[in-house]
Amino acid sequence: MEKNATYTSLVAVGDSFTEGMSDLLPDGSYRGWADLLAARLAERTPGFRYANLAVRGKLIGQILDEQVDAAAAMRADVVTLVGGLNDTLRPKYDAGLVLGQLEESVARLAPTCGRLVLMRSPARRGPVMERFRHRWESLFSFIDELAARHGAVVVDLYGARALGEQRMWDVDRLHLTPDGHRRVAEAVWQALGMEPADDWRAELAPHLPDGWLTRRTGDARFARQHLGPWIGRRLTGRSSGDGRPPKRPELLPYVPLPEPGDMGARREA
Known part of the structure; x- marks a missing residue:
């Protein structure tokens, strides 16, 4: 991949992870790794455009039905797709159905964008991870296969030990803290061929257990x-996403506004 390539647009597709929960802003909205990534890309490219179609709680079938075609029509330089983990948490998980819907999503998106980014999602270490480990690792292996078949990039967040630390997860135990979102933004930044700003895999400082x-x-x-x-x-x-619209449904210019004490900041188009 070309180093320090120029990207003019980004579309983010998925569920709460991509919507930005739990990177909470003072006004009660969520920022998250996709907004942070867009802000950094916008600093490099005047007129940079960004859409975030992700909505919390969505299953991969809903992402396919409600977001994929809209994202494909935008023909962005970069599209990120993260989905399927919500499905694996359901008691009646149908692996064949979910993997088929994920495959169809990738097949529709890959030809319409310059670079498709997929992810092996992070997982908080603990009993929930152990219970669902087999489902998740099967899903991630399939994502690797899809990426190889369609020329997509895979960001391996699951393999980063630091992102499994309990301190990286909000009190709901389902969503990353602001520091976790910053690390994900850096991981995708590097996967797109940009010069590293820091080590997103760096281990956390030792601390006394609670x-x-x-x-x-x-x-x-x-x-x-x-x-x-x-x-x-x-x-x-x-x-949790019933009736909730995407926070940024159109591919529009993205102008980051600095947040107090935080470089990566929120935008207002």
């Missing part, structure tokens, strides 16, 4: 604020 009471208090808060509502949505067939 005490028993702190852990139990955190478990109780997690169950009350996040696990309970998540189970409720599963039982009633609802999703």
